[in-house]
Amino acid sequence: xVQLLESGGGLVQPGGSLRLSCAASGFTFSSYAMTWVRQAPxxxxxxxxxxxxxxxxxxxxxxVKGRFTISRDNSKNTVFLQMNSLRADDSAVYYCAKVKEAxxxxxxxxxxxxxxxx
Amino acid sequence: xxxxxxxxxxxxxxxxxxxLTCTLSSGHRSYIIAWHQQQPGKAPRYLMKLEDSxxxxxxxxxxxxxxxxxSGADRYxxxxxxxxxxxxxxxxxxxxGNTRVFGGGTSLTVL
Numbered sequence: 001x002v003q004l005l006e007s008g009g010g011l012v013q014p015g016g017s018l019r020l021s022c023a024a025s026g027f028t029f030s031s032y033a034m035t036w037v038r039q040a041p042x043x044x045x046x047x048x049x050x051x052x053x054x055x056x057x058x059x060x061x062x063x064v065k066g067r068f069t070i071s072r073d074n075s076k077n078t079v080f081l082q083m084n085s086l087r088a089d090d091s092a093v094y095y096c097a098k099v100k101e102a103x104x105x106x107x108x109x110x111x112x113x114x115x116x117x118x
Numbered sequence: 119x120x121x122x123x124x125x126x127x128x129x130x131x132x133x134x135x136x137x138l139t140c141t142l143s144s145g146h147r148s149y150i151i152a153w154h155q156q157q158p159g160k161a162p163r164y165l166m167k168l169e170d171s172x173x174x175x176x177x178x179x180x181x182x183x184x185x186x187x188x189s190g191a192d193r194y195x196x197x198x199x200x201x202x203x204x205x206x207x208x209x210x211x212x213x214x215g216n217t218r219v220f221g222g223g224t225s226l227t228v229l
Binding site for chain 1: 164218
C-alpha cells in the first residue's frame with residue numbers, strides 16, 4: 001500500500017525557516033519523481049516544487065524560487081522541502097505527492113500545515 | 119505554460135449525473151490532464167488520467183460511476199448516479215516541461 005507521510009509543519013514567524021519531510025513507502029521510491037503542492041486556507045491547489053527520480057533536476061514555482069529548496073534521499077525514501085524567508089502568503093497545507101510519468105500526481109499524502117505569523 | 123479553466127461551482131441532484139469541464143488554454147489543447155477529487159477536510163485523491171483522444175485510466179479504487187471524455191480543448195469528468203460522498207472539490211491538473219499546473223477547482227454540491 002502506497003503511503004506518504006508529511007511532517008515538519010508548524011507556526012513560524014515571517015522571515016523564518018522550516019524543513020518539511022515526506023516519508024514514502026509501498027512503492028519503489030527511486031523510480032518516481034516527487035512533488036510538493038500547497039493549499040492556502042479556502043483556496044485551490046498550487047504547485048510548489050518537483051524533483052526528478054534521481055534528484056538531479058529540481059523545478060520551482062516562481063512564487064517560491066530562490067527561497068525554497070527541494071531534495072530527496074533515496075536511501076531513506078524521503079523527500080524534503082527546505083523553506084526559507086517565509087512570508088504570510090506561504091501559509092498553507094503542504095502536500096507531498098508521487099508523480100506518475102504522463103499521468104499526473106497519482107498519490108497524495110495527508111498534508112502538513114504551515115502557518116507563517118508573528 | 120498551459121492554463122486550466124474550471125467553473126467555480128456545479129450542482130446536481132442525488133442519483134442524477136453531472137459533467138464537469140476543464141478547458142486547456144490556446145496552444146495546449148492536445149495536453150493530457152489528470153482529475154482529482156478533494157472531499158471536505160481531506161487530501162486530494164487521484165481519479166484519472168485523461169488524454170485528448172478521450173481515453174482515460176482511472177486510479178485504484180475509483181468507482182465505475184466516474185468517467186472521462188474529451189472534445190477539443192475541453193476535458194470532462196462525468197459522474198453518474200451521484201451520491202452524497204461525491205460532494206467535493208474537483209481539480210484538473212496538467213504539466214509541461216518544468217512546471218505543473220492546476221485548475222481553480224469546481225465545487226460540486228449534491229442536492
